[in-house]
Amino acid sequence: MPPPLTIRSRAHDYTVEFHPDLGAALAAVVGGERAVWLVDRRLAALQAPALAAVVPESRLLMVEASEAAKSFEALTPVFLGLLERGLKRDGQLVVVGGGVLQDIGCFVASVLFRGLRWTLVPTTLLAQADSCIGSKSSINIGPYKNQLGTFYPPHRVLLTSTVLATLPPDEIRSGMGEIIKLQLLAGEAGYRELMADLDQFHGELPILEKWVGRSLAVKQPYIETDEFDRGVRNLLNYGHTFGHAYESATHYGIPHGIGVTLGMLTATFLSVRLGLVPATHYTELKAQLAPWHHPFGATLRKAELAQVFEAIRHDKKNTGTSVNCILTRGPGRMERRPVDFERELVPAVTEFIAHELAP
Amino acid sequence: MPPPLTIRSRAHDYTVEFHPDLGAALAAVVGGERAVWLVDRRLAALQAPALAAVVPESRLLMVEASEAAKSFEALTPVFLGLLERGLKRDGQLVVVGGGVLQDIGCFVASVLFRGLRWTLVPTTLLAQADSCIGSKSSINIGPYKNQLGTFYPPHRVLLTSTVLATLPPDEIRSGMGEIIKLQLLAGEAGYRELMADLDQFHGELPILEKWVGRSLAVKQPYIETDEFDRGVRNLLNYGHTFGHAYESATHYGIPHGIGVTLGMLTATFLSVRLGLVPATHYTELKAQLAPWHHPFGATLRKAELAQVFEAIRHDKKNTGTSVNCILTRGPGRMERRPVDFERELVPAVTEFIAHELAP
Numbered sequence: 001m002p003p004p005l006t007i008r009s010r011a012h013d014y015t016v017e018f019h020p021d022l023g024a025a026l027a028a029v030v031g032g033e034r035a036v037w038l039v040d041r042r043l044a045a046l047q048a049p050a051l052a053a054v055v056p057e058s059r060l061l062m063v064e065a066s067e068a069a070k071s072f073e074a075l076t077p078v079f080l081g082l083l084e085r086g087l088k089r090d091g092q093l094v095v096v097g098g099g100v101l102q103d104i105g106c107f108v109a110s111v112l113f114r115g116l117r118w119t120l121v122p123t124t125l126l127a128q129a130d131s132c133i134g135s136k137s138s139i140n141i142g143p144y145k146n147q148l149g150t151f152y153p154p155h156r157v158l159l160t161s162t163v164l165a166t167l168p169p170d171e172i173r174s175g176m177g178e179i180i181k182l183q184l185l186a187g188e189a190g191y192r193e194l195m196a197d198l199d200q201f202h203g204e205l206p207i208l209e210k211w212v213g214r215s216l217a218v219k220q221p222y223i224e225t226d227e228f229d230r231g232v233r234n235l236l237n238y239g240h241t242f243g244h245a246y247e248s249a250t251h252y253g254i255p256h257g258i259g260v261t262l263g264m265l266t267a268t269f270l271s272v273r274l275g276l277v278p279a280t281h282y283t284e285l286k287a288q289l290a291p292w293h294h295p296f297g298a299t300l301r302k303a304e305l306a307q308v309f310e311a312i313r314h315d316k317k318n319t320g321t322s323v324n325c326i327l328t329r330g331p332g333r334m335e336r337r338p339v340d341f342e343r344e345l346v347p348a349v350t351e352f353i354a355h356e357l358a359p
Numbered sequence: 360m361p362p363p364l365t366i367r368s369r370a371h372d373y374t375v376e377f378h379p380d381l382g383a384a385l386a387a388v389v390g391g392e393r394a395v396w397l398v399d400r401r402l403a404a405l406q407a408p409a410l411a412a413v414v415p416e417s418r419l420l421m422v423e424a425s426e427a428a429k430s431f432e433a434l435t436p437v438f439l440g441l442l443e444r445g446l447k448r449d450g451q452l453v454v455v456g457g458g459v460l461q462d463i464g465c466f467v468a469s470v471l472f473r474g475l476r477w478t479l480v481p482t483t484l485l486a487q488a489d490s491c492i493g494s495k496s497s498i499n500i501g502p503y504k505n506q507l508g509t510f511y512p513p514h515r516v517l518l519t520s521t522v523l524a525t526l527p528p529d530e531i532r533s534g535m536g537e538i539i540k541l542q543l544l545a546g547e548a549g550y551r552e553l554m555a556d557l558d559q560f561h562g563e564l565p566i567l568e569k570w571v572g573r574s575l576a577v578k579q580p581y582i583e584t585d586e587f588d589r590g591v592r593n594l595l596n597y598g599h600t601f602g603h604a605y606e607s608a609t610h611y612g613i614p615h616g617i618g619v620t621l622g623m624l625t626a627t628f629l630s631v632r633l634g635l636v637p638a639t640h641y642t643e644l645k646a647q648l649a650p651w652h653h654p655f656g657a658t659l660r661k662a663e664l665a666q667v668f669e670a671i672r673h674d675k676k677n678t679g680t681s682v683n684c685i686l687t688r689g690p691g692r693m694e695r696r697p698v699d700f701e702r703e704l705v706p707a708v709t710e711f712i713a714h715e716l717a718p
Contacts, residue, residue, distance in 0.1 A: 010369065076432055080501050111470070114495065114508040115587075136473065142439050149473040150509075228474075 002213025007133050008224045009153045011115075016133060016157040016216060018209065022047055025121055025158040026054040029094055035119075036087040038078070038105050040065045040097030043123050046166050051096075059085055065100040067252065072141040072148055078108060089113040095154070098124030099131055099256070103149075106137035110152030120154035123163040125175025125208060126257050129215040130182070132157045134223040145248075151228060161209035170255055172203070176292050177257030179211050181238055181264055182218040187332025190214065195288050235334045238326040239263035242349070245311035249303040254296045261293045262300060262357075269356060270339065270348045271327040281330055286356065297357035305350060312349075313341070361572025366492050367583045368512045370474075375492060375516040375575060377568065381406055381480075384517040385413040388453055388478055395446040397437070397464050399424045399456030402482050405525050410455075418444055424459040426611060431500040431507055437467055448472040454513070457483030457530075458490055458615070462508075465496035469511030479513035482522040484534025484567060485616050488574040489541070491516045493582040493595075504607075510587060520568035529614055531562070535651050536616030538570050540597055540623055541577040546691025549573065554647055594693045597685040598622035601708070604670035608662040613655045620652045621659060621716075628715060629698065629707045630686040640689055645715065656716035664709060671704070 001018035019025035029035060037055045041062040044051055051060075061081040063069050087093065093116055095105030102120060109118035122132040135153040138146035164172070176198075183190040194214075197207055219236065226233035243263030247254050254262070268285055271277045290297075312323060322338035323345055329335065339345045360377035378384035388394060396414045400421040403410055410419075420440040422428050446452065452475055454464030461479060468477035481491040494512040497505035523531070535557075542549040553573075556566055578595065585592035602622030606613050613621070627644055630636045649656075671682060681697035682704055688694065698704045 072438065073435055076500065079431065079507065080503075083500075083503055083506065107470070111466070111498075111507050111509055113506060114510055139470075141435065141442075144439075144442055147442065147472060148438065148470050150470055151473055 010227055011152055014153050014155050019160045021162045022050040022160050025160045028158055029119055034091035035094045036082050036085045037094045040101050043097055070100050070103045070139055072139055092117040094119045096121040098127045102127055103137045106152055107139050110150035118154050119156045121158045125164055125172055126178055128159055129175055129212045130178035161205040164208050173292050174255035174257030177261035179215050182215045184331050186218045191331040234336055238334050239267055241315055241325055242266040245308050246300050248311040249307035250299050253299050258293050258296045261289050266352050268328055269352045273348045276327055276329050301357050369586055370511055373512050373514050378519045380521045381409040381519050384480055384519045387517055393450035394453045395441050395444045396453045399460050402456055429459050429462045429498055431498050451476040453478045455480040457486045461486055462496045465511055466498050469509035477513050478515045480517045484523055484531055485537055487518055488534055488571045489537035520564040523567050532651050533614035533616030536620040538574050541574045543690050545577045550690040593695050597693050598626055600674055600684055601625040604667050605659050607670040608666035609658050612658050617652050617655045620648050625711050627687055628711045632707045635686055635688050660716050
C-alpha cells in the first residue's frame with residue numbers, strides 16, 4: 001500500500017491513509033461512538049456487511065448520489081437528518097461515497113456548528129485519486145451549477161482499493177482522466193510509467209492503488225502552495241475548461257473525468273495549433289487516451305457546437321474576448337494563457353470535435 | 360469620530376471605519392458598480408434618500424429582519440436573488456442592517472463562490488458595538504437555533520452613528536447590554552467611565568459613537584487571540600448562558616442584549632453566592648443596570664422557571680452535572696467555572712428571578 005500523506009491546510013492539517021479493505025478503513029474511524037455516518041445509498045447496498053459491522057443503524061443517514069442531491073435545497077433534510085440522529089459539536093461526520101457525497105459532506109461539515117470534525121472514506125476512483133484532497137466543495141442552487149461551496153478538508157481520509165472492484169467501467173475511465181492529467185502535470189517520467197502500466201491494465205486493484213497514491217502525491221504541492229486556487233493550483237484545471245463545456249453541452253452525458261480526458265486532448269490540439277508543442281505529442285496522446293474516453297467521443301460529436309461555445313464563454317475563467325486556458329508545451333510544462341475566442345479557440349475546437357474523434 | 364481599527368483574522372484582515380453619516384458610509388464602498396446590496400427592508404424605508412443616491416434599484420435585494428429570515432430554508436431566495444441581480448465572483452456583497460442581516464450576509468458571503476468579498480454597514484447599536492467584528496454567523500434550521508454558521512468576517516465595516524437616531528428605545532437598551540458587558544470585561548476604569556456617561560445619557564449620538572468605538576477596542580484582542588472561540592474568547596459570553604435561556608424561555612420576548620444584561624446580573628448574583636465577589640459589587644450593578652433592562656425584568660418574572668432551566672441544561676456549554684458559566688470576581692476579573700446545576704445554579708437563579716427583579 002502507498003505510504004500515508006499529511007496534507008497542510010489553512011483550516012487544519014489532515015492525513016490520508018491506505019487500508020487493506022473497507023472493514024479495516026471503517027474500523028480506523030476514531031470516536032465512532034459520537035459519529036453520524038453519511039453514506040451513498042448504492043454503496044451501502046453493495047457493502048452492507050462491512051458497514052453493518054461498524055455503523056449502528058440509528059447513526060446512519062443514506063443519500064442518493066445524484067446531481068440533484070448536491071443542491072442547496074436538498075441539504076435541509078441532510079442537516080435535519082444528522083441533527084435528529086444526535087450529531088453534536090463534539091461528535092464527527094463520517095462520509096462514505098464518491099464525489100457527490102464528498103461535496104455534500106464537506107459543505108455540511110464546514111457550516112454545521114461553524115465547522116465540525118469529519119472523516120472521508122472516498123469510494124470512487126476519481127474521489128480517491130483526486131478530489132479527496134484539496135478542501136473544495138461545490139453545491140448547485142436553482143439553475144446555477146457549483147456556485148456555492150467551501151474550502152474545508154476532512155480531518156482524515158481513509159482509502160481502500162477494494163471498493164473500486166464494484167465500480168462500472170465508465171467510473172474507472174472517469175477517475176483515470178484525472179490520474180492521467182496529474183501524471184501529465186508531473187512530467188515525462190511519471191507520464192511514461194503510467195502509460196506503460198495502462199497498456200496492459202485489466203482492472204488490477206494494486207495498479208489502481210499505486211496510481212491513486214502517485215496522483216495524490218502530485219496534487220499535494222499544488223493545493224498546499226495555493227489552497228484557494230488563485231495561482232499555481234489553476235494548472236490542475238488542465239483539460240477542465242473544455243471538459244466542463246463538454247459535460248454541460250451533453251447535459252452531463254459525459255462523466256466528469258472523461259470530459260477532462262477529452263478536454264486535455266482539445267487543449268493539446270490547440271497547443272499544437274498555437275505552436276507551443278510538436279504535433280507528435282498530440283498524435284501520441286490521442287492514441288494513448290482513446291481507450292480512456294471511449295465511447296464518449298461519439299457522445300461529444302453529437303453535441304450542439306453552439307452549446308459547447310456558449311458554455312466556454314460562460315466559464316468563470318473568461319476575460320473580454322479571450323478565454324484563459326491551461327495549455328501545454330509537453331508533459332510537466334503546462335501554462336495558463338489567454339486564447340482569443342473567435343480567432344484561435346473556435347476554429348480549433350470545431351475541427352477537434354469534427355475530425356479528431358472519428359471512430 | 361473614533362479612530363479606524365484593523366482587525367486580524369484567519370480569513371483576511373479587515374478594517375472598521377467611522378463615517379459622519381449614512382451617505383458618506385455608502386459612498387465609501389469601493390467597487391460599488393460590481394456590488395449587489397442586501398438591505399434591511401425597514402431601514403431601506405427609513406433611509407430611502409441616502410440609499411437611492413448610491414444603490415441602483417436593479418442591484419438591491421431587500422429582506423425582512425426577522426428570526427425566520429435567518430433560517431437555512433429562507434436562504435435559497437436570497438442566494439437566487441443575488442445571482443439574478445448579476446452578482447459575480449469578482450463582485451461584492453454589501454450588507455446594510457442589524458444582526459439578522461449580518462448573519463444572513465456573512466453566511467451567504469462565506470459560501471457563495473467559496474467566499475465572496477463583502478462589506479458590512481451595521482445599523483443597530485448591538486451590531487455596531489459588538490457583533491460587526493468577530494467573524495461569526497449563526498443560522499437556524501428547522502427547530503434548531505443557531506446550529507449552522509461560519510467564521511467569515513467582512514472585508515470592511517463602515518459605521519455611522521446617525522442611523523442609530525431612528526432606533527426604538529429597546530434596541531438602544533439591547534445594544535447597551537453588550538456595551539456594558541465589554542466595559543465590565545475591560546476593568547474598573549472603563550466600567551466607571553461608562554456608568555458616569557450613562558448616568559446622564561439622553562440619547563446623544565456622540566456618546567453612542569464613543570462607546571461603539573470603545574467597545575470594539577475591548578473586543579478586538581479577544582477575537583484576534585482566539586477567533587474560533589476555543590479559549591479566552593469564551594469570556595465574551597459573560598451573561599450569555601443565562602441571557603440565552605431568558606430569551607428562549609420568554610419565546611424571544613426579551614431582546615438579545617437585554618437578556619445579556621439580565622444574564623450578567625444573574626452571573627454576578629451567583630458569583631456573590633459562591634463567594635467570588637463582595638455583595639456590594641452586585642448591589643451597585645443591580646442599581647446601575649436597572650434602567651437598561653427595564654421593563655424586561657417583568658417579562659422574565661412571568662417566564663416558566665422549568666423552561667429557563669431546560670434551556671440552560673441544553674446549552675452547548677454543559678458537561679455532566681455542571682454548567683460552565685462565566686463568573687466574576689469584579690470588573691476585569693471574569694473567569695470560566697463549572698457550576699453544579701442542582702446544588703448551586705438552580706437555587707441562585709430561582710431566587711434571582713423571584714426576588715431580585717421586583718419593581
